[in-house]
Structure formats: C-alpha cells, structure tokens
Amino acid sequence: MTSPLAPAIAHSRYLQRLFAAQPALQTDTEAQLQQPFGREAMQAMLPPDADDAVLKPALRKLRQAVMARIFCRDLLGLAQLDEVIATVSDLAEVAILAALDCVTRPDARHGRPIGEESGQPQQLIVVGMGKLGGRELNVSSDIDLIFVYPEDGETDGPRVISNHEWFARAGKRLIALIHDVSADGFVFRVDMRLRPFGDSGPLVASFAALENYLLTQGREWERYAWIKGRPITAGEGLGAEAAGLMQLVTPFVYRKYLDYGAYASMRDLHGQIQREVARRDMADNIKLGPGGIREVEFIAQVFQLIRGGRRPALRIRPTREVLRELAGMGQLEALTVTELTAAYVFLRNLEHRLQYLDDGQTQMLPSNETDRALIACNMGYRDWPAFMSGLDSHRATVARHFEQVFALPQAEGDAVHPLAGVWLGIADGQSGQVKLAALGYRDAAEMERLLAAIAQGNRYQTLADKSRRRLDALIPPMVEVCARQANPDAALSRILRFLDAIARRESYLALLAEHPQTLSRLAALHSASAWVADYLHQHPILLDELLDARLLYSPPDWPVLGAQLRAELALHLGDTEAEMDVLRHFQHQQVFRLCAQDLAGQYSLTTLSDHLSDLADLILAVTLERAWAELPGRHREQAAFAAIGYGKLGGKELGYGSDLDIIFLYDDDHPDAAELYAKLARRMMTWLSTTTAAGALYEVDLRLRPNGASGLMVSSVAAFEQYQRENAWVWEHQALTRARFAAGDPAVGQQFEAVRRAILSRRRETARLVEEVAGMRDKMLLTHPANPDDVKHRRGGLVDVEFIVQYLILNDAERLPALLANSGNIALLGVAAAAGLIAPPLAEGAQTAYRRLRELQHKQRLDGNPPSDAALAELDPYCEAVRSLWRLVMG
CATH class of the missing domain: 1.20.120.330 (Nucleotidyltransferases  domain 2)
Incomplete structure (x- = not known):
C-alpha cells in the first residue's frame, strides 16, 4: 500500500534518509499528519528537569519529529506559510526555553547570581533577533541570539563568581545544547554575531553594559537589527525584566524625529x-x-x-x-x-x-x-x-x-512657498526677471535663463511626478535663501547645477525637503566656494552632514575619529570593497566638514593644513593596518614599515585636493621582507588610489623614492641611507628637508628621522650648492614659467621661498641644528634670521610673502578664479623682499 507521505518523500531526500533510518517516525508522522505540531505537543516530548546529557538528544529527536511533520504537511498542501513559520518558530522557542531552564538552575557550588543593586536573583534573558524575533523562521534557518541579564553582581554559593561569568557559562551550555552536531544532528545553528562588539565582544552583557554600548558604540545597522529583537522568556518576574530591556533598546532603535x-x-x-x-x-x-x-x-x-x-x-x-x-x-x-x-x-x-x-x-x-x-x-x-x-x-x-x-521616500509638508509662482511661471515661459532683481540678483536675466534651462531640460521633463513635485517645492525656497547670500548669483547658479544633478536621486531631494534648515547651509557653502560646490556635486551623500550643525562645525578630534573609523572598518572585515568605501566616505566627510569650518572662519590656513595633513596621516595609518592584516604570509603582528611624507604632506601644508608624495621604508631582516613589503606597498596603493563607487581618496606620487620611477617601490632603511649618502642628487636632498614620518611603525620613523638629520647635516661646498639649487630652479622655470599671476612659480613666489629655505638647511644645518626641525618655511626663516644667516627685514618680508601667497593660492582653490591684479599688486613689496633675499643668499 502506498504511503500517504509518498509525494512528500519523493520531493525530499532528507525525508527519505530520515524515514529509512527511523521507520517508526514515518509511522507516527502518518498517524498525526492531519494535526499541526503544536507547542504543547513539543513540550510534551521533552523530559522535565533533564540535565544536559538527557536534554541534548531529546531536543534533536524533537526537531526530527517536528520537521518530518511540517515538511509533509506543507508539501502535501495541508499547511500554509503561516503554519510553517509559526511551527518552526515555536520549535526554536521551546528548545531555547528548555535549554535555558537546564543551564540556569542553581548549583551547589556557585549558587544563584544575585543583583548587586536589587539583591534579587538574576535570570538570563535570551533575545531572539532576525527571523526568530519576528517569528518568521524558515525550516532550515539559523537563529540569531543575544544574551543579556539585568544586573551585575556575584553568586551566593560557596564558591563566589561574578554574575557575568555565571551567565557566560550558562550561555555556552545553551549554545551547545542547541547548536552542536551529534549523531542525531542538531536543533538550530546559533549565530551570536549581533551581540555588542560582534564576535570580539563578550558572550553576555548586563543591561548597563548593553545600554552603554548602544549609546556610545551602537551603529546604524544595529538599529535596523534590533527592530526585530524580542526577549524569549518564561517564568515569574521575567516579563517585567523583558519589558525593562525593551525600554532600554527602544530609544536606540526608534528616534523621536526623522533624523x-x-x-x-x-x-x-x-x-x-x-x-x-x-x-x-x-x-x-x-x-x-x-x-x-x-x-x-x-x-x-x-x-x-x-x-x-x-x-x-x-x-x-x-x-x-x-x-x-x-x-x-x-x-x-x-x-x-x-x-x-x-x-x-x-x-x-x-x-x-x-x-x-x-x-x-x-x-x-x-x-x-x-x-x-x-x-x-x-x-x-x-x-x-x-x-x-x-x-x-x-x-x-x-x-x-x-x-x-x-x-521615492515620502516627504512631509506641502505648504506653497511665496516664490512658487515665480518658478512655475518661468517653467511656463513667463518672465520672472523683475521679481528676481527685487530679491537682489545682479543678473536677473541670467538667473531666469538658468531656471528656465532646468524647467525645460530633459532631466526635469522626464522626472516621475513625485520627483517633479518635490523639485518644484524645493526650488522656490532655494531661490529665496540664495538671494540672501553675499554672492547670490554664484550661489544660485551653482546650486541649480547641483539640484539638476541630484534630481533623480529622490532620497536627497527628500532629505532637503524634510529638513529645510539645510537649505541655508547649502546656499552659504555654494555661495562661498566653487570648490565645495563641485565637491558636494561629486559626493551628494555629504548632504547628510548639513543636518546637524554641531557635527558640521565641530573641530576634529583625530584620535576619537580614528577609533570610530577603525570600529566601522571592523564591521566589514573580509570585504575589501566595503572597507575601501568606508575609508572614502570617512575622508570625504572629514574634508567637507573642514571646508565648512574653514569657510566659517574657524581656522587659519596653517591650522587647516595641519588638520588636512593629520587626516591624510590617519588614512595612511589605517590603510596600512588593514592592508597588512589582510596580507597573506605575514610573519609578524605589526609591520616594520613606514610611510614617509614628502612635499606638502611632509611639510604639513596640504590643501584641498592635494596629492600625497610618499615613499615606503622598512626595517626587517626576515628573508622574505623585501617581497612582502613590496606586496604591502602595492596593496596600499590600490587602497589609496582606486576609484570605487564611493569615489577616490588621494592621488599618490611615489617618484621621490630612491632612483625615482625606475627604483624599487619600497626600500630598507639601510638601503635608503646608502642611496642618500652615495647616489642622491642635491634636489633629492632638497626634497628631504620637508620629509617626515607619516604613518606606520614609529621605530622605523625614528630611524628615518635619524638618517634625514645625518644627511641634511653634512658639510657641503657653498659655491657648488648654490649652483645646484639655482640650476634646479632654472629647470623648473622651463616647464613652469614665472607668470605674474602664478603665485607658486612667479619670481618672489612660493617656490623661491621654499628653495631659499632648502638651501639654508643644506648649507648651514651642520652648525645650526635648529634648521633641521620640520617646522615649516615661515618658522625656519625666523630661525635663520635669529642666527644671523639672513637679514631680519628680508626674512620678515619673505615670511609675509609666503603666508599671503599661500592664502591667495588657497582662495584661488576655493573660488576657482585667478587672483586679481589688485591682490597681486598688494603683494609686490613682499615678493620683492623674496627676490632680494634670493639675490643675497644665492648670489
């Protein structure tokens, strides 16, 4: 006679194996086929008050019975989805509660865990996450768990241990009862990675520890995970404890406002x-x-x-x-x-x-x-x-x-803006010049043309209705706030280009619409700087930064930010692309914040450059750490390796968009060191230079390494020293004056600095040095003519000041070690003047020229416009001081 289970058995090789091994189970399944496997029936199959040895096989036999019936009921059309997921979820809860009862019974040795504040016995609360939390388990699902307990304290038995240790032991036993594979299989695979700090965190946490973690370390993805978090408890008093737990978690998951x-x-x-x-x-x-x-x-x-x-x-x-x-x-x-x-x-x-x-x-x-x-x-x-x-x-x-x-996230608020008629009129071909001029726009005709170009453009015309309505609601207030800026025409023209670029990115339009306070900040930034407008255009995700002025204008705390970056990267271990994106988002975020603070007048140019250089150092350090950690064949925990900054990075004079001039050094006598560190350097270059979906980090230039582009990518410290002593050109020693340890092993950095000082302190023939330095300056003029509006290469400009300082270091550091400090050109000019190497008035003029020219260069970077004739004329006396100093020093 054909079994009524035959169609199900034909579908499932698991059932075939199970019933072949246990014919009695097939018989029982046939007998009970018309009944769902209820929770009470599950509990009845488990022996009461069983210890681990008895409960473990009983739980596995229970799973086999439940799965056999639910497989058959579903495949035979006797059960709907609701019954399947409810039955599997019931099985998980019954198993968890039985195991929890087994592992948390007081024992004669340790007694019970007692709360240090309440003095009451404590219970372990098992939180079901994911599909278990939502009671939506599939038939082969793992279960995501988190273990928490209300209070820290100690046990009350003869041998006292902490509550944390007691519950950690209980948690391990619970996992073993459910997760371990035996001859009877397993019950559920247990995944504990959603707990605080993931795999690296403690197995259990008190309420206080969990609350502190969520407040100080909790990530956005953890808010998402905790949406389905549900305490799985049974027993007197645990309902109140579970409610207390959710009161703690709820404010973390569900914010009061749309933020x-x-x-x-x-x-x-x-x-x-x-x-x-x-x-x-x-x-x-x-x-x-x-x-x-x-x-x-x-x-x-x-x-x-x-x-x-x-x-x-x-x-x-x-x-x-x-x-x-x-x-x-x-x-x-x-x-x-x-x-x-x-x-x-x-x-x-x-x-x-x-x-x-x-x-x-x-x-x-x-x-x-x-x-x-x-x-x-x-x-x-x-x-x-x-x-x-x-x-x-x-x-x-x-x-x-x-x-x-x-x-297309939902927007809130549909109030009609007073300028809506102007925008819609322009879109319909009507003139809005009079109103735009009244608002303060200097070229109202051009502003009208730009608005009409948006309205008549293909992108706007093909927008979905909701997106078009959102943009229609945004443009009038944007016209209004731009009109209040110091540079209204530039602000509106730049911001219209930005809005046109993000018009299809409805989430960004929604963000602006739901947070109107961002419009003024957005307009102010676009008015102040063409560069920041372009940067935001490239990275529109940075709109998020405008939502919280406290964060946007808060000066960076690099150690704290570094810890946050490393913690975020730790969430993506093993996913190199994700880690690279994290680095890029972080760097873009920090550059944008620094630019906003710069435009708000919070920093001098020197302080800004220090921050940008500190950011680059941090990115280099973290990149080195991650690249080394993922490098196969490494023979030590920390790489004996360093990134050395040259040029603007070495002199801590980085600006927005500056390249990084670096070389790589190592000090390691392992036989595979050269090959291994070459791989590390290549991997770092990939991390730093690759453009991903999140954008780019830095352009990196390695041409200042020994033997330039034809040389090895990495050098040992000894080889670097030998090259500098025996083979380096004078211009390479000039470059060395601005070099510094940027990231990596501090010991290697110290060795580099010792080499640097020794090389720069060597005695040199003055006439020959003058000839070499002046000759190199002449060569630069062939490719970079001394145009009057080029603040860097003009005579009396930035390069002349840098060359003068470099010459003074190479010629006089032997008898004046203070020149070896990598303290910047302005400070070193002061050192030289104080020592009588140059006339103080000329030194002061050169210092002023250098400072003013850098500010002019920085302003040009932000504005996108060359310096005005008036600004250059104002600097002429100071540039003449540089030219005079050049003639005096270089003959």
Whole structure:
C-alpha cells in the first residue's frame, strides 16, 4: 500500500534518509499528519528537569519529529506559510526555553547570581533577533541570539563568581545544547554575531553594559537589527525584566524625529543590497538576489526605522504585519502591499521547498534538471520554464516596488512657498526677471535663463511626478535663501547645477525637503566656494552632514575619529570593497566638514593644513593596518614599515585636493621582507588610489623614492641611507628637508628621522650648492614659467621661498641644528634670521610673502578664479623682499 507521505518523500531526500533510518517516525508522522505540531505537543516530548546529557538528544529527536511533520504537511498542501513559520518558530522557542531552564538552575557550588543593586536573583534573558524575533523562521534557518541579564553582581554559593561569568557559562551550555552536531544532528545553528562588539565582544552583557554600548558604540545597522529583537522568556518576574530591556533598546532603535541617522541607514542598507546582488553568484538567490525576500523585508523595515519613533504602531516585527500597517497609514498603497505580500508568500514557500530537498540552509535555485522538476511541480507549475515565468513576475514586482520606495521616500509638508509662482511661471515661459532683481540678483536675466534651462531640460521633463513635485517645492525656497547670500548669483547658479544633478536621486531631494534648515547651509557653502560646490556635486551623500550643525562645525578630534573609523572598518572585515568605501566616505566627510569650518572662519590656513595633513596621516595609518592584516604570509603582528611624507604632506601644508608624495621604508631582516613589503606597498596603493563607487581618496606620487620611477617601490632603511649618502642628487636632498614620518611603525620613523638629520647635516661646498639649487630652479622655470599671476612659480613666489629655505638647511644645518626641525618655511626663516644667516627685514618680508601667497593660492582653490591684479599688486613689496633675499643668499 502506498504511503500517504509518498509525494512528500519523493520531493525530499532528507525525508527519505530520515524515514529509512527511523521507520517508526514515518509511522507516527502518518498517524498525526492531519494535526499541526503544536507547542504543547513539543513540550510534551521533552523530559522535565533533564540535565544536559538527557536534554541534548531529546531536543534533536524533537526537531526530527517536528520537521518530518511540517515538511509533509506543507508539501502535501495541508499547511500554509503561516503554519510553517509559526511551527518552526515555536520549535526554536521551546528548545531555547528548555535549554535555558537546564543551564540556569542553581548549583551547589556557585549558587544563584544575585543583583548587586536589587539583591534579587538574576535570570538570563535570551533575545531572539532576525527571523526568530519576528517569528518568521524558515525550516532550515539559523537563529540569531543575544544574551543579556539585568544586573551585575556575584553568586551566593560557596564558591563566589561574578554574575557575568555565571551567565557566560550558562550561555555556552545553551549554545551547545542547541547548536552542536551529534549523531542525531542538531536543533538550530546559533549565530551570536549581533551581540555588542560582534564576535570580539563578550558572550553576555548586563543591561548597563548593553545600554552603554548602544549609546556610545551602537551603529546604524544595529538599529535596523534590533527592530526585530524580542526577549524569549518564561517564568515569574521575567516579563517585567523583558519589558525593562525593551525600554532600554527602544530609544536606540526608534528616534523621536526623522533624523539624519535614519536616512544614512536607509542608504547604507540599500547599498548593502546592491553590493550583494552585484555578486555573480547571487543572481539565482531568491533571498539576496534582485526582487528577493530581503528586498521585501527592507521595504517594511526601512519605514519602521524612519517613522517608528513617531508611529508606535510600526514597532511590530512580522514583515507582512508591517506592510499591512503601512497600507493603513497611507505610507504604501494598498495595491503595493497586496503585490508585495503575494510575492513574499510565493518566495517563502519556494525557499522552503528548496530547503526541503536536503534540509539545507539554501536559497539558491537548483541547476540540475531533477531538482528543477521537483521544485516546479511542488510550486504548482507544469514545468521549469512555466515556474520561472511566475518567479520572474514576482521578483520584477518586488524589484519595482523596492526601487520606488528607496528612490521615492515620502516627504512631509506641502505648504506653497511665496516664490512658487515665480518658478512655475518661468517653467511656463513667463518672465520672472523683475521679481528676481527685487530679491537682489545682479543678473536677473541670467538667473531666469538658468531656471528656465532646468524647467525645460530633459532631466526635469522626464522626472516621475513625485520627483517633479518635490523639485518644484524645493526650488522656490532655494531661490529665496540664495538671494540672501553675499554672492547670490554664484550661489544660485551653482546650486541649480547641483539640484539638476541630484534630481533623480529622490532620497536627497527628500532629505532637503524634510529638513529645510539645510537649505541655508547649502546656499552659504555654494555661495562661498566653487570648490565645495563641485565637491558636494561629486559626493551628494555629504548632504547628510548639513543636518546637524554641531557635527558640521565641530573641530576634529583625530584620535576619537580614528577609533570610530577603525570600529566601522571592523564591521566589514573580509570585504575589501566595503572597507575601501568606508575609508572614502570617512575622508570625504572629514574634508567637507573642514571646508565648512574653514569657510566659517574657524581656522587659519596653517591650522587647516595641519588638520588636512593629520587626516591624510590617519588614512595612511589605517590603510596600512588593514592592508597588512589582510596580507597573506605575514610573519609578524605589526609591520616594520613606514610611510614617509614628502612635499606638502611632509611639510604639513596640504590643501584641498592635494596629492600625497610618499615613499615606503622598512626595517626587517626576515628573508622574505623585501617581497612582502613590496606586496604591502602595492596593496596600499590600490587602497589609496582606486576609484570605487564611493569615489577616490588621494592621488599618490611615489617618484621621490630612491632612483625615482625606475627604483624599487619600497626600500630598507639601510638601503635608503646608502642611496642618500652615495647616489642622491642635491634636489633629492632638497626634497628631504620637508620629509617626515607619516604613518606606520614609529621605530622605523625614528630611524628615518635619524638618517634625514645625518644627511641634511653634512658639510657641503657653498659655491657648488648654490649652483645646484639655482640650476634646479632654472629647470623648473622651463616647464613652469614665472607668470605674474602664478603665485607658486612667479619670481618672489612660493617656490623661491621654499628653495631659499632648502638651501639654508643644506648649507648651514651642520652648525645650526635648529634648521633641521620640520617646522615649516615661515618658522625656519625666523630661525635663520635669529642666527644671523639672513637679514631680519628680508626674512620678515619673505615670511609675509609666503603666508599671503599661500592664502591667495588657497582662495584661488576655493573660488576657482585667478587672483586679481589688485591682490597681486598688494603683494609686490613682499615678493620683492623674496627676490632680494634670493639675490643675497644665492648670489
């Protein structure tokens, strides 16, 4: 007689193996087939008060029984998705609670953990995250857990240990009871990586430790993860403790207002999906691939993250319930929710049928014809092509809604701006010059032309209706705030170009619309600097920086920022592309903040250059650390390796967009050191120079290394010293005057500085030195003529000052060691004057010229315009002092 389970067994090799090994289980499954496997029945299969040795096999036998029945009920059409995920979630909770009871019983040796403040016994709270938290587990899912307990303290037994140690031991036992594989298999794979500090963090945390972590270390992605966090508890008093835990977590997850963190999270999560689906092996993954399960979940959870602070009704966990709530709130259209729900059910049913084949944790479509036929049949299709047509339809629906939600977040506030008529009139071909002139625009006709060009442009004309309405709402207030700037015409022209560029990036338009305080800051920056306008154009994600003036204008604390950067990189270990993007976002963010602070008048040029140089040093240091950590074959924990800065980096005179002139040195007698550090240098160059989706970091120039472009990429300190003593040209010693240790092993940096001082202190023949230095200056003039408006190369300009200082160091450092300090050209001119090497009046004139010329160069960088004749004329007396000093020093 054919078994009623035959169709299910035919689909599942797991069932075939299981029933072949346990015929009695097949008999029991047939007998109970018409009944769902309820929670009470699960509990009845577990022996009461069992120890680890008894409970461990019992839990595995329970899993086999539950999976056998739910596999068969689903495949035979007796169970819907709700029953499947509820049954598996019940199994997980029953197993966790049974294991929790087993591992937290007081023992004669240690007693019970007692709270140091309350004096009451403490209990371990198991937090289910992810699909377990949402009671949406699939049949082969792992379970994401976090272990917390209310209070620190000590146990009350004969041998006292801390509560933390007691609960850590209990947590390890709980994991073993559920996760370990034995002859009977396992219950669930346990994943603890969502706990504070991930794999590197402690296994358990007190309420206080968790709260401190969330306040000081909690990342945006952790807000997302905790949306589904749910305490799994049973027992007297634990309900109140669980409620206390969620009161602690809720303010971290759900912010009171729509804030920049929510939007940053939204973009990060969207980027995460894009990176995953871009991987070649993810196209057939129904969870991570285009239009997959993850995208449905993200649609629901992104709205929770952004709006859950204002809408407590959104603080629910199951995905379909969230979608229904969003429809009720009007955040998603009813048809959208219907389509997403249908696709979600289809995909989850398909996910289970993929996993039923071998009880495998997979979401990949099969590649062999046998499994394809099984999947198509059990999904209700006649063959694989018909099934794929249905699947593709659902995935296209999900992908379409996903793009709409992420590209078109909801805006708030539809008040009509007083200047809306002006913009809409110009868009319709009417003149707005009179009103624009009244607002203060100097060339109202040109401003009208630019506005009309936007309105009549192809980008605006082809925008989706919502995007066009958003832009229509943004342009009038933008016209108003630009008119209040010192340079209104430049501000509006630059900002219109920016708006046109981001018009299709609805999330940026939404950010501006929902945070009107950003408009004035945006206009002020565009008015003040063409460079910052271009920078924001290249990196529109930096709009987030405008949302919080405290952060935007807060001076950098580089040690703190470095720790934050390293912590963020630690979240992406093993994903080099993601780490490179983190570095780029960080660097762009800091440069943008420094520029905003610079334009606000917070810094002198010297201080700004110090900050930009400190930022470059930090990027070099972190890049070296990450490149070394991922380098195969390394033979030591820390690389005996250093990056040496030359030029503007060496002199701490970096400006916006400056290149980095560096060389690489090492001091390591390992036989493979040269090859290994060459690989490290190449990897660092890749990290520093590659343009990724997040943009670029720095242009890096290595031509100042020994033997220039034809030389080795890295040198040992000994080889570098030998080259400098025996083979280096005078111009290379000139370059050495501005070199300094920038990043890496401080010991190597100290050795470099010793070599530098020794080389620069050598006795030189003055006449020969004059000839060499002057000759090099003449060669520069062949490629960079001394044009009067070129503040760097003009006679009496920046290069002349630098050459004078370099000459003084090379000629006089032997008897005046103070010249060896890498303290900048202005300070070294003062040292030379104080020692009587040059006349103080000429030194003061050269110092003023250098300072003013650098400021003029910096202003030119920000404005994008050459210095005016008036500005250059004002500097002529000081440049003449430089020329006089040149004639005096260089003969």
